[in-house]
Amino acid sequence: xxxxxxxxxxxxxxxxxxxxxxxxxxxxxxxxxxxxxxxxxxxxxxxxxxxxxxxxxxxxxxxxxxxxxxxxxxxxxxxxxxxxxxxxxxxxxxxxxxxxxxxxxxxxxxxxxxxxxxxxxxxxxxxxxxxxxxxxxxxxxxxxxxxxxxxxxxxxxxxxxxxxxxxxxxxxxxxxxxxxxxxxxxxxxxxxxxxxxxxxxxxxxxxxxxxxxxxxxxxxxxxxxxxxxxxxxxxxxxxxxxxxxxxxxxxxxxxxxxxxxxxxxxxxxxxxxxxxxxxxxxxxxxxxxxxxxxxxxxxxxxxxxxxxxxxxxxxxxxxxxxxxxxxxxxxxxxxxxxxxxxxxxxxxxxxxxxxxxxxxxxxxxxxxxxxxxxxxxxxxxxxxxxxxxxxxxxxxxxxxxxxxxxxxxxxxxxxxxxxxxxxxxxxxxxxxxxxxxxxxxxxxxxxxxxxxxxxxxxxxxxxxxxxxxxxxxxxxxxxxxxxxxxxxxxxxxxxxxxxxxxxxxxxxxxxxxxxxxxxxxxxxxxxxxxxxxxxxxxxxxxxxxxxxxxxxxxxxxxxxxxxxxxxxxxxxxxxxxxxxxxxxxxxxxxxxxxxxxxxxxxxxxxxxxxxxxxxxxxxxxxxxxxxxxxxxxxxxxxxxxxxxxxxxxxxxxxxxxxxxxxxxxxxxxxxxxxxxxxxxxxxxxxxxxxxxxxxxxxxxxxxxxxxxxxxxxxxxxxxxxxxxxxxxxxxxxxxxxxxxxxxxxxxxxxxxxxxxxxxxxxxxxxxxxxxxxxxxxxxxxxxxxxxxxxxxx
Amino acid sequence: xxxxxxxxxxxxxxxxxxxxxxxxxxxxxxxxxxxxxxxxxxxxxxxxxxxxxxxxxxxxxxxxxxxxxxxxxxxxxxxxxxxxxxxxxxxxxxxxxxxxxxxxxxxxxxxxxxxxxxxxxxxxxxxxxxxxxxxxxxxxxxxxxxxxxxxxxxxxxxxxxxxxxxxxxxxxxxxxxxxxxxxxxxxxxxxx
Numbered sequence: 001x002x003x004x005x006x007x008x009x010x011x012x013x014x015x016x017x018x019x020x021x022x023x024x025x026x027x028x029x030x031x032x033x034x035x036x037x038x039x040x041x042x043x044x045x046x047x048x049x050x051x052x053x054x055x056x057x058x059x060x061x062x063x064x065x066x067x068x069x070x071x072x073x074x075x076x077x078x079x080x081x082x083x084x085x086x087x088x089x090x091x092x093x094x095x096x097x098x099x100x101x102x103x104x105x106x107x108x109x110x111x112x113x114x115x116x117x118x119x120x121x122x123x124x125x126x127x128x129x130x131x132x133x134x135x136x137x138x139x140x141x142x143x144x145x146x147x148x149x150x151x152x153x154x155x156x157x158x159x160x161x162x163x164x165x166x167x168x169x170x171x172x173x174x175x176x177x178x179x180x181x182x183x184x185x186x187x188x189x190x191x192x193x194x195x196x197x198x199x200x201x202x203x204x205x206x207x208x209x210x211x212x213x214x215x216x217x218x219x220x221x222x223x224x225x226x227x228x229x230x231x232x233x234x235x236x237x238x239x240x241x242x243x244x245x246x247x248x249x250x251x252x253x254x255x256x257x258x259x260x261x262x263x264x265x266x267x268x269x270x271x272x273x274x275x276x277x278x279x280x281x282x283x284x285x286x287x288x289x290x291x292x293x294x295x296x297x298x299x300x301x302x303x304x305x306x307x308x309x310x311x312x313x314x315x316x317x318x319x320x321x322x323x324x325x326x327x328x329x330x331x332x333x334x335x336x337x338x339x340x341x342x343x344x345x346x347x348x349x350x351x352x353x354x355x356x357x358x359x360x361x362x363x364x365x366x367x368x369x370x371x372x373x374x375x376x377x378x379x380x381x382x383x384x385x386x387x388x389x390x391x392x393x394x395x396x397x398x399x400x401x402x403x404x405x406x407x408x409x410x411x412x413x414x415x416x417x418x419x420x421x422x423x424x425x426x427x428x429x430x431x432x433x434x435x436x437x438x439x440x441x442x443x444x445x446x447x448x449x450x451x452x453x454x455x456x457x458x459x460x461x462x463x464x465x466x467x468x469x470x471x472x473x474x475x476x477x478x479x480x481x482x483x484x485x486x487x488x489x490x491x492x493x494x495x496x497x498x499x500x501x502x503x504x505x506x507x508x509x510x511x512x513x514x515x516x517x518x519x520x521x522x523x524x525x526x527x528x529x530x531x532x533x534x535x536x537x538x539x540x541x542x543x544x545x546x547x548x549x550x551x552x553x554x555x556x557x558x559x560x561x562x563x564x565x566x567x568x569x570x571x572x573x574x575x576x577x578x579x580x581x582x583x584x585x586x587x588x589x590x591x592x593x594x595x596x597x598x599x600x601x602x603x604x605x606x607x608x609x610x611x612x613x614x615x616x617x618x619x620x621x622x623x624x625x626x627x628x629x630x631x632x633x634x635x636x637x638x639x640x641x642x643x644x645x646x647x648x649x650x651x652x653x654x655x656x657x658x659x660x661x662x663x664x665x666x667x668x669x670x671x672x673x674x675x676x677x678x679x680x681x682x683x684x685x686x687x688x689x690x691x692x693x694x695x696x697x698x699x700x701x702x703x704x705x706x707x708x709x710x711x712x713x714x715x716x717x718x719x720x721x722x723x724x725x726x727x728x729x730x731x732x733x734x735x736x737x738x739x740x741x742x743x744x745x746x747x748x749x750x751x752x753x754x755x756x757x758x759x760x761x762x763x764x765x766x767x768x769x770x771x772x773x774x775x776x777x778x779x780x781x782x783x784x785x786x787x788x789x790x791x792x793x
Numbered sequence: 794x795x796x797x798x799x800x801x802x803x804x805x806x807x808x809x810x811x812x813x814x815x816x817x818x819x820x821x822x823x824x825x826x827x828x829x830x831x832x833x834x835x836x837x838x839x840x841x842x843x844x845x846x847x848x849x850x851x852x853x854x855x856x857x858x859x860x861x862x863x864x865x866x867x868x869x870x871x872x873x874x875x876x877x878x879x880x881x882x883x884x885x886x887x888x889x890x891x892x893x894x895x896x897x898x899x900x901x902x903x904x905x906x907x908x909x910x911x912x913x914x915x916x917x918x919x920x921x922x923x924x925x926x927x928x929x930x931x932x933x934x935x936x937x938x939x940x941x942x943x944x945x946x947x948x949x950x951x952x953x954x955x956x957x958x959x960x961x962x963x964x965x966x967x968x969x970x971x972x973x974x975x976x977x978x979x980x981x982x983x984x985x
Contacts, residue, residue, distance in 0.1 A: 005876050006876065025843055026883075027876070027885070028845040028876070233844065233845075234843070234844035235844060236957040236982050237846065237958065238844075238956075238959060239844055239981065239982050239983050241960070241961040242956035242957045242964045242981040242982070243981065245964035245967075245968055246964070246979070247981070248977070248978065251968075251972075252965065252968060260939050260941075263943055263944075314946060315946065316946050316972060316977055317944070317947055318977060324949065326980045329949075332949075338949075338978065339951065340926055340930040340950070340951040341951070341953075341954075342953045343954050344954070344959065346980075346981070346982060348954065366930070367930075369926075373897060373898060397909075398907065399907050400907070401907065402906040404926070406903055406914070406922060406923055407901065408919060409898035412891065412897075413838065413839070413958075414836075414865060414888075414892045417960070418959075418960025418961065418962045418963060420839045420841075421846075422845060422876065424876070426876075430837065430838040431837060431838065434851075434853050434865055434892070435863065438898075439899065440897070440899055440900075441916070444963050447967055450923050451973065453921060454928055454931075454974070457925065463928060463932045464935040465935040465937060465946060465948070468972075468975055469973050469974065469975075472969050472972065472973035473969075482966065484960065484962040484963070488962050490965070491961065491962065537873065537875075546875045549874075549875055677882065677883055678883055680843065680884050686896045687884075687891050687894065688887075688890050689883075689890055775984075779984050780984040780985070781985065
């Protein structure tokens with residue numbers, strides 16, 4: 001989240017789209033209700049399903065799954081064409097005035113630079129027009145036809161209310177009602193928030209979808225303000241923290257993992273440290289060398305010296321264009337190109353797309369290690385035929401599966417210390433309450449024991465890659481059972497000259513004199529102690545920031561981009577919606593997202609970006625600098641804007657023997673997966689109360705479709721896709737209205753996710769149905785908006 | 794911090810209500826609730842489910858008893874948390890059943906190639922076996938240099954996933970484990 005849970009109470013208009021907080025984040029949803037109660041805020045819910053968030057909303061608009069960009073693009077067009085944008089904000093704080101090159105263009109669904117053979121773009125024509133000093137040229141009047149504002153206006157002029165209705169299946173009237181409410185925040189004194197979750201991320205165009213939401217919020221002047229922002233509700237207790245700590249292509253703190261062409265630390269830093277694109281850009285990522293060098297010092301300790309590039313060569317390097325995210329490596333596993341696999345608290349059989357492919361892939365391994373609280377579908381994948389009964393009839397006998405499996409019992413949250421980061425970016429420290437059951441062990445001990453045992457084998461026998469393995473610093477007081485407090489202090493970072501904890505990332509150096517395990521967490525455990533364990537109840541701004549409760553990254557800042565809650569001269573857009581204020585010598589309030597004592601005109605408001613301002617237009621994404629509506633990879637209709645570029649041209653679709661894509665003649669209905677309040681993911685099927693409250697898998701069908709098929713509530717149905725089938729009782733409701741799209745009636749089928757073949761209650765895995773189709777930027781699978789058929793059994 | 798005062802407050806409140814008005818159901822419930830958490834040790838924690846990050850108080854007993862293992866007897870919302878102010882959702886309210894659960898894994902288990910069942914294995918044997926498999930896979934698949942002679946120190950035949958359910962500190966250690974071994978195929982729950 002740019003903002004936080006408590007801050008939602010400050011909003012005037014809450015747009016919930018791609019999420020269902022009333023059911024899936026019920027405690028956080030209290031703040032939406034508080035805003036409604038105390039501020040008369042309006043709640044708008046846009047979703048294929050009339051869920052419980054919709055039930056308490058002021059306006060609900062149904063839409064077809066996978067068409068969110070069309071809806072949001074329509075809102076951009078509506079705001080611009082009805083003069084509802086917060087234009088002073090747009091001029092002061094965004095790249096709307098930047099000029100594009102003359103050869104940039106868009107036609108028939110493709111931007112300039114499209115290479116049909118490679119299925120990718122040459123982005124040369126997408127760049128800004130630069131002046132002699134390397135800065136982007138701007139037109140402050142926004143009137144130049146090559147300005148981003150004019151280009152954006154032109155790009156979304158196609159997204160009329162009627163076109164939105166045609167694509168999304170809502171009515172133009174409903175769209176306009178929603179647009180009027182949402183765009184009512186496009187002025188000083190009114191602020192709107194967007195809340196989303198997996199309904200926005202589970203698409204083959206998910207990153208661009210969120211980009212569109214951010215563009216809308218910038219046009220309305222809602223980023224950086226209390227009650228505003230773009231807020232990912234996030235699904236797991238520490239999904240934010242595990243992302244902060246790295247990804248397939250990231251080191252901790254969002255530093256890029258090096259690639260093979262970055263042959264030295266210098267080459268790596270040159271390639272990954274941005275240069276300012278405007279004279280007043282602070283370009284905070286310009287400090288990348290300090291963050292990276294300090295990380296290398298934390299990783300390699302005294303072995304990291306200037307002479308050896310601080311151990312840079314020991315880090316693994318990705319190939320120049322290689323992708324090692326989920327879809328790609330499971331595809332490689334399926335092709336027998338991987339031999340071993342370790343899963344710490346994840347369950348790929350249940351949560352990966354195309355269950356049968358997951359099962360086949362794991363059966364192609366030599367060995368598998370699963371570290372878990374409970375037995376999972378992944379740990380017992382070799383027994384799927386027996387445990388899964390009728391759902392895996394084709395699956396092979398265990399005797400034919402040669403994968404060795406080791407299942408290790410791990411401590412749960414209550415049995416170990418450490419910090420979780422919630423969606424508000426608050427690091428909250430928890431303490432172990434009890435020891436784990438039986439002879440189960442905490443995960444850090446399991447990791448340490450395996451790592452030390454591998455090292456011992458190498459020391460004894462020698463082997464490949466000894467140096468990087470031995471160079472990784474593991475100097476904990478008890479190497480087999482490191483204390484998490486010790487680790488947290490290493491993550492915060494320290495000054496190697498004085499031995500003191502650094503107070504924050506501003507103290508980090510690029511000369512090897514500081515070590516820091518994750519620069520964005522720098523400040524979490526300082527000389528003052530463990531700031532994540534703080535319990536202060538004070539709220540001096542009255543905005544729900546609670547600056548002394550827990551610790552928020554970065555720098556205990558509670559609202560990101562908060563400089564933008566003030567105008568160019570440092571005056572709040574409105575007295576009620578500024579979390580920081582300029583008193584003539586410094587900024588007060590929240591930790592400023594700006595230099596604390598720099599005058600309002602010294603820098604652009606978005607200090608992390610090389611532009612110094614927020615971006616409507618970005619060259620960083622695969623499929624275009626502006627978001628464009630593309631149909632899901634499986635869609636009942638052709639793209640109404642450009643039928644010949646219907647789905648995302650850059651989205652990867654896997655093509656293994658287990659993969660197949662369906663067509664609407666065989667699979668005419670649009671399926672969505674969803675979650676239930678009573679269950680958490682695939683865990684609570686082990687918990688008695690969850691198992692009792694929602695014991696049975698079911699398939700939600702619209703009344704009209706059920707009638708057409710002669711299906712009554714409770715009848716057994718089979719849902720099939722090109723990948724597989726699930727069977728269960730039908731729940732016939734009025735919650736998913738039939739939608740008219742391009743003259744066709746479109747039905748949705750809704751399927752909850754929580755069952756599997758291991759648990760107190762069992763049922764089919766919905767991912768039997770889902771495709772191995774992914775977003776090209778994030779690698780997220782398309783779980784919302786794939787095609788199925790439904791039969792009565 | 795919070796426990797003693799709250800308990801005293803509840804006791805005092807119950808006494809006053811009972812004396813002034815005779816028997817009152819609210820007072821009785823307060824006392825009954827109080828009995829449930831009387832003499833417990835209380836630890837501040839955070840709910841492990843969604844990312845709202847509700848503060849919870851875990852009540853345990855058995856810390857001071859010889860020959861007994863401490864156990865969780867109650868988990869409730871932390872009234873001091875600005876996020877949840879003592880409230881929890883239908884899943885959070887039953888967290889005790891998640892921790893104290895007869896389905897929890899309590900010992901390492903092993904499934905041999907081609908076998909149809911689990912067998913018990915000691916921690917030492919399990920760790921040694923895993924270390925051996927990792928080393929064999931790594932020795933076969935580790936690439937010190939790529940085809941162009943550039944140092945890459947990478948391993949792509951061994952995959953690693955997880956961390957989303959675990960703390961930052963464990964994720965940091967998992968990162969050191971990963972980069973020490975050179976593992977490239979790595980994922981957490983963020984995109985699923």
